[in-house]
Amino acid sequence: SDNALMEKYFETETLSEDEIRRGLLGATRSEGTKAVPVLTVSATHSIGVLPLLDALVSFVMPPSERRVAVESERGGDVEYLEPPQADGTPAVAYVFHSHTDKYGTLTYLRLFRGSIKGNDTLYNLDMEQEERLGNLMTIRGDAQIPVEALHAGDIGVVAKLRDTRTGHTLASKSFKQFVKRPLFSMPVYAVALHPRTQSDSAKMGEILTGLSNADPTLHWYQDGTLKQTILEGSGGTHIDVAIRRAERMGVGLDTSVPKVPYQETVTRSASAVYRHKKQTGGAGQFGEVHLRVEPLPTPTGEAQDVPTFEFANEVVGGAISQPFVGSTEKGVRQVLDEGVIAGYPVRYVKAIVFDGKMHPVDSKDIAFQIAGRGSFKDAFGQAGPVLLEPIMKVRVTVPEENMGDIMGDMNTRRGRVLGMETEAGRSIVTAEVPLAEIQRYSNDLRSMTAGRGVFTMEFLRYERVPAQIQADIVAKSAKKEEEE
Template structure:
C-alpha cells in the first residue's frame, strides 16, 4: 500500500447530529474513490463503518469507526462518529486526532440542538472546520433555513462555497469558489459541468466576492493583492481559506446528497486541495511542557486515541503518528508505564476490514493488535523518557449506577469485563465504594448505559443488574448526653466485668476544652471517613485502671463504624470517660470494650442524633430561555442557588445540591433543556439532612434490617 507524507494525508472526522447522514457520506466517498464497488446503506446494515451488531440493532452509529480513501494523490483518513452525545467519548477522541472536522447537517432540520451540542466540543478544540449540508435533494430540504440556522450557531464566519438549485428538474450545485454549475443525473455520480445560469449569476458573483473578501482577511499579503486586483485567483483563494480554517474563523459551507452521490467528489477535492493537513497543524504539547512537531525525521511518537475489543481479533489499538514513522515489529515504550511494546503488525482499518502495511509515517492513522500495557490516552515513543502527549479530558459521568452480576458467582467475571470496557471507553467511569460495598459505573446517559449492558451480555457473556447507588450518609449528635453501662458476665471460672460512665458532646474545630472534669489525658483520632473522635481520660481515684482506656476507645470506634440510625459512619464527637468500676479478678479488656461501646451507643441516642448527607458543588450550563424551568427543578431537589453568570446564549448556574438528589437528574435535565444542558459536580462536604427526610431514611433502614 502506498505511503503518503504528512502534506498529503488529510485526517477528517465526520461529526453531526443523529440522522445527518455521516455514515452514508463516508460510504459514498469510499465508493467515489473506487475503494468499494458497491455502496451499502444503513437500512440494509451493510455499510463499511456501521459493522457492529449493536449498531445494526439500533440502526445508527454507536462507535467511532476509522476508514480511509485515496483521492488524486492524497490519502483521506475518515472517522465516522456517532450522532448522539451519549457517545461523546467516541466523538471527542475522533476530534482530538482529526486535522479537519466535517460537520454534517441534515437539510431538512438545519443546525438543530444535536448539532449545537457537538459544535460546543468542536469549538472547544479550535479545530479547522467545514460544514456540509446533506440531503439537498429531499422533498423537505430547506437549504436557506439550514444555512441561516448555521449562521446563528457559528456566526458570520460560516461562508457559502456552494448552494443547490434545480435546473430543468435536475439537481444542480452552484460552486462559487470555482464559479461553475454542476448538474447531476437522477442517480447522481459524475456531474455535467456547466456555466452558471444567467438568473443565478448575480447572486453567485455576490457570494464569490464575499468568499474572496473573507479569504483575504486571513493574510496581509492576500489583503494587498485583493486591494490591488479587486479579487483573488483560485490558488490565492485556497491559501486564504486554509489560513482562515487554521485560525478557526473561516467555516466553508458545502452541499451534497450523500445518498445520491451528488457533490461528494467536489467535497473530496476540496479536502485534498484546501483543508489543512497534519503538517499544517500546531505541534502537540506534552504534559512535561515540551512540543512534539509533526516531523518525519523526528523521534517516533504515537498517540493512542481509541481501543476496541473484537471477539475474533482481541483488542485493537488505534493511534495517530505524531512524529517520525513506525514500522512493523518496532519496539516502542509506553511513557506512562515505562513498559515496552512490540508492534508486530500494523494495519489501516476500514471498519472491521484490516489492511496490513509495513510502515506508517507522521500524520497518519493506523492500528495494531495484542498490546499488553497500552490504553486510550497513552503515548508510545522510541524512548521511555520521551514526552507524554496531553491526554483527552473526557467529561464526568452524568448517570451513576451500582452494578451487580445477576449470578453472584460471576462477580469476578463482571469486574474483569468492566475493567476491559473502561480501558476502551474512558467515559465509562468505574469505582468501588468501600462504605456501601458497591461497584459503581458512570455513563453519559441511558443510551450509553444500555450499550454497556449489551456489551456485557453479548460480548463478555455476563448478565448485569443495575440499581441506584446507596448514599454514604454520616451520623453525628446535636447536644451533649451522659450514659453509663455495666457489663457483667459470669459463666464459671473467671467472668467479665466493666462499668463505664461517659459524656459525649458535638465536636467542632477550635472548641474550648470541656469544663467540670479533671482532664488526665486526651487523644484525637482523625477518622478514615473524615471528621474526628476526641477522647478524654477524666478518671480520678483509679476507679478504672489506665490500661483499660484503650479498650473503651476501641469499643467506641467500633460503634462509630456503624451508627445506630442507618449503620452509617459517625463523626465529630468528643467523649469524656469520667467514672466507672472494675473488678480485681473479672475485669479485662473485652469487658471494658463492651461497656464502652454500649455506654457510647446509649449516650448517642440521647444526644439528638442527626444524619448528615453528602453535598455536591454544581456548575450547570443551560440555554437562557430554559433557566427558569431548570431552577424550578433544582429547587425541587433541595438545591441552593448561589449565583448565575451569562455566557453567550447560555447561563451558568452555581449551586449546592445533595448527592441523593442527583440519581435521575441527568435524564430530567436532558428532557427540560432538550439535551442542551450540561453540568459538573464536585464533592463539597456534609450538611444536616432535613428532619422529614431523616425520618424517612431511618424508617427505610428499619424495614431493611427487620
C-alpha cells in the same frame, strides 16, 4: 484570518466562492483562530459524504505540517513540537482508544511524529516501561488490514499490549515528553451494580477495569461504607452501552440507583454509662464504661483536612486499666462504619472515656469492647444526632428559552442558585444541589430541553439534612432493619 478579504466584504458585502474558501482555509489552519467547519453527513444514506471528503482535503492541515502539544510532565506547562513532523524524527504516538472483547484488547493509536514498523519497540512514558508492538494494522469496518509501517498522521491498531491504556503516550526512548491529553468531563451519572451469579461476581472486577481503561470517562469503584459497586459515566445511555458490552464479554450485571453516602454526626455533648455483665457456669464477663461524645469541627471553606474521629482517655485512679481502655476504643471504632441512627458512617465525633469499673476476674477484652460499643451508641443518641448529605456544585447549560424551567426545577430539588450568565446564546446556571435530589438529573434535563441541555457536577461539601427528610430516612432504615 485575512484582512484584505475583510475589507472587501465591508466595501461590497459580497465574496466569491473561491474567496470564501480561501478565508475559511486560513481560519481553519491558523493556530490563533478556532474556526471549525461543521458539515451534515449521513453515511448510511450517502448524503454529504463527498463534501466532507473535499472539506478534509481543503481545510484540514496535513499531519506533517501540524504542531503537536506536549508537556514534560502530566499537568505541566504545554509546549509544542513544531513542524515538519518527518519520518526521521523520534516517533511519538498517542493511544486514543482501546477495545476489549473476549478475544483480547486492540489498542488504537495516532502517530503524530516519525514512523514505526511492525515489531518495533516503543517506550510507554506513563507506565515507564517498554512495549513491543507486534503486527501493525488498520481497521476498516470489521476488517483488520495488516500494514508494514505507520507515518505521521496515520491511525494504527496493535493487539495484546501489556500495560498500555487509553491516554498513554508511546514514543521512541529518546523522547521524554507526553502528548497532552484532552480534558474529559467529570461523571454525572452513577449506578450500583449487582452481579447476577457467583461466576459474574468473580469476573466483574476484571471486566470493569478493562472497560474503564478503554474509556477515560467511565469509572468504577467499590464503596466500602455503602457496600456497593459503583459505575460512573456521562449519562444513562453511556452506562447502558457499558453494561451491554460487559454482557457480551460474559458478565451479567443488574443496576439500581446508588445509595446516597450520608454521614452521621452529633450536634452537642452527651454522656452515657453502659455495663456489660454476663455470668455463665464458668468465668463471666464484666465491663462498665462511662463515655462522653462531643462534636468535632466539620470541613468548611479551606479547612477541608479535619479529623473525622478522635478518642481520648480521661480515666483517673485506675478505674479502668490501660489495656481495657484500648478494648473500649476498639469497640467504639466498630460502630463508626455501621452507624447509630440510620446505618451510615459516623464522622466528626470525639469519644472520651472518663470513668468505669472492672472486675479482677471477669473483666475481659471482649467485655469492654461490648461496653464501649453500647456506651458510644447511647451517648450518640443523646447528643442531638443528625445526618449530613453531600452537596454538589452543578453547572447547567441550556438554550435561553429553557432558563425558566431550569430555575423552577432547581427550587423543587432544594437547590441554591449561585449565578446566571449568558454565553454564545446559551444560558448557564450555577447552583448547589443535594446529591439525593440530582442522581438522575441527566434524564430529567434531557426531557426538559429536548436533549439540548448539558451539565457538569462536582462534589462541594457536606451539609445537615433537613429534619423532616432526616426523619424519613431514619424511618426507612429502621423498617429495612426490621425486615432483615
